[in-house]
Amino acid sequence: MANNIKTFDPLSNFNKAIKTLEKNNIRTTKQRMVLAKLLFEKGRRHISAEELFDEVKENDRKISLATIYNTLRQFTSLGLIREIVVDQNKSLYCTNNESHYHLYIEDEGKIIDIPTKNIDLNIASMPACLNLHNIDVIVRIRTLKEKNIN
Numbered sequence: 001m002a003n004n005i006k007t008f009d010p011l012s013n014f015n016k017a018i019k020t021l022e023k024n025n026i027r028t029t030k031q032r033m034v035l036a037k038l039l040f041e042k043g044r045r046h047i048s049a050e051e052l053f054d055e056v057k058e059n060d061r062k063i064s065l066a067t068i069y070n071t072l073r074q075f076t077s078l079g080l081i082r083e084i085v086v087d088q089n090k091s092l093y094c095t096n097n098e099s100h101y102h103l104y105i106e107d108e109g110k111i112i113d114i115p116t117k118n119i120d121l122n123i124a125s126m127p128a129c130l131n132l133h134n135i136d137v138i139v140r141i142r143t144l145k146e147k148n149i150n
């Protein structure tokens with residue numbers, strides 16, 4: 001019987017990222033390698049630039065926040081990660097390359113992947129000159145908390 005279960009292989013995502021950089025003639029600098037490793041070695045997740053900056057420090061590396069922003073932007077444009085703009089001042093970066101939507105728990109700042117089949121979208125047909133490129137969906141929810149009266 002064929003084994004169709006996909007197991008998570010952090011190395012393959014890292015290698016894919018490095019290959020993509022090379023294919024696009026982007027130098028695989030030490031900093032880009034470190035950031036790619038940190039981003040992908042922990043599997044599917046959503047991380048902000050600031051959180052990645054903290055992980056860099058925890059790993060005794062020195063990479064500026066500006067470099068992290070630039071690299072995240074670059075990785076996003078190469079399709080290695082997805083940027084989720086949760087509000088005007090906050091973006092999270094998603095390392096899950098498979099097609100999916102997002103559930104954002106606003107008061108916890110937490111984001112969860114949801115399968116695209118869970119949301120039925122009725123997209124109007126496109127004029128022939130346009131091509132559907134991508135659909136980003138963020139479902140925003142809040143936890144029910146008892147409000148303090150005072």
Ligand SMILES: [Zn+2]
Pocket residue numbers: 045046094095096100101102112113
């Ligand atoms: Zn995601």
